[in-house]
Structure formats: C-alpha cells, structure tokens
Amino acid sequence: LNVCKGGSTSPQWVPGTGYFRQAIIPHIGDADLLIVSLGGNDVLEFVGRYIQSVGIPTDIDGALSMAQGVVEGVVDNLTKMIVEIRTLNPNVDIAYLLYMDYSRAREHQFWGLVVSFLGEDSVGQVLRAARDAFPKDIPRLLLVDLFGRSQQLKVIDYLYDQLHMNDRGHVLYAEEVFETLGGIRR
Secondary structure, three states: OOOOOOOOOHHHHOOOOHHHHHHHHHHHOOOOEEEEOOOHHHHHHHHHHHHHHHOOOOOHHHHHHHHHHHHHHHHHHHHHHHHHHHHHOOOOEEEEEEOOOHHHOOOOHHHHHHHHHHOOOHHHHHHHHHHHHOOOOOOOEEEEEHHHHHHHOOHHHHEOOOOOEOHHHHHHHHHHHHHHOOOOOO
C-alpha cells in the first residue's frame, strides 16, 4: 500500500499531523513492514530557500552545515514517527530508504548546478551525515542504503527527475529493499 504524498516534507508526517493520522494510523495496526522514504523534499526545499535568499553560496562550509542541520531534523522527525508507530504496532519492521548519491548525477541540470555551487562531494557529504545520524539503537529499524549502493553507478541512468527514480531506479530500489530484509539475489 503506497500512502505517499508527493512533495511532502518530514514535518508533515510526524505524529499529530494530518498525514500521520490519515495515511499511517489506519494501516499500521496489522502491517508487517513499513518502508519510509522521507527527507529528499526537505533538502530540496532548503536548497531552494537558500539560493533564493542568499544566491550563489560563498560560504560553502556554512551552507553544508545548514544542510546537515536539515538532515538532522529529518532524522529527529523519523525518530518521532518510529516511537509513535511502535506504540501502535510494536511488531512492525521499519525500513528507512537513504537516497542515492545525487552528486553522481551531475549530468542532470539541477544536480550539476548544486555540485558546481557547493563542490564535488557536497551532496555525498550531506547523505553520509544522514547515514551517520541514522538511529542504530532502535530494534527492527533497517537502513536501505541506496547511497552506498549508488557509489559505483551512473545515477542519472536511474532518475526520472531530480529526486525520483525511473523504472530502472525502482528495480534497484526493490533489490536493495529485498537484500536489506535478508533476501539473496542470484
């Protein structure tokens, strides 16, 4: 069951919000697995606001630090969701999807611009911070690490737009979920 809301950001999914009440609560009671993909729109929103207010960044370290703050906010919102979800269904497994390394998609107009402003490894640095901030002490919380998987890929070949995956990207995503859950591909 896909309950995503296009363009939504992580604060819109924390307990008490309409999305949490309407899209998660009615379905979580008998769920075995919840796959969460949040944070990309938070970062895109930050980049858009930052460029609109500051223009071309001159303080690269400051911009990256603020982006990492956005990532920490996403992890905090994810943790709030997990705590509430586990009160509703203590047996559900939760898998969080960490995005691909978009800096490896420099051929895309948006990511090429971001990389040219912020530097070659800027996006990777932010995603590594997300992976490092991922809660490791929560039982049955799994990390679907597309970031790690994408290090050897030409990421543009897997994208539909600047954030979302095309058919090939969804196959990669499904394979990574399958392997994270313990599946073995032959």
